[in-house]
Amino acid sequence: MRIEGESGQVVPMVTVMSLGILVMVGLVIDAGVMFAARRDLQATADSAARAGASVIDEDAYRASDGQDSVLDPTGAELATHRRLHDVEVVKLSASPQAVFVRVARPQPLLILGFLGFSEIRVEADSTARPRTGILMPGS
């Protein structure tokens, strides 16, 4: 059976399909960019928090004969903050027990920008606690 007027039936279909695939390419690449940015930010938050959590209160540590490893909150916040470049520090707080930091950064999108999503805000947070005398993993 032949249907009249089928000329050009593939081109419109492929045009639609191409647009669909292009959006998928955008999602794959931009989602990848976003996840990569998220990992990067998490690594930054973690190492900054760890730096803060190594600022223990030496007086308290000595006074307790090495039993109390608590943080010097002011020094811990400074040490953490010093390592946070090019990021927005959403929250940074230190107590004698832990340092908490939440950072954010706008991440430009490559492909989805054409669809109006020019950038996305990625966030990461991290908590670090002081430990002393770690001799074995898990101890």
Next chain:
Amino acid sequence: MSERGSAAVEALLVAPVLLVLIALLVGGGQITSDQAAVRAVARESGRMAVTASTPSEAVELGKARGGEVAAGYGLDASRLGVSINTGSFERGSDVEVGVTYTVELSSLPAFGLLPGSARLTATHTEPIDRYMSR
């Protein structure tokens, strides 16, 4: 005029376009995954380096760890570069790690349709413990 076979001809003409788009999709996915791997290498390398007693040991340990992680992610060691800046290496200072990786786009699982290569980079800064024993 008969239109018999015209759809097939059209399909033949547009197939390369579709193929290139799908190649982009696959290639984009591969680059994304390699970028994540490069970041993991930088981070792990830094975390290992700060446990060392001396700067030269830090470089050695950091690079070895970077190589292990890269192998785990299936990266090609010959195209991986790990540089470790130990700085003053004093307690409380930072060690900086830079990682570069070259992706040959023609070797991606994208039918060899993408030309050239892409350079992926990542950096990581890791603090040295203020009270670590050496």
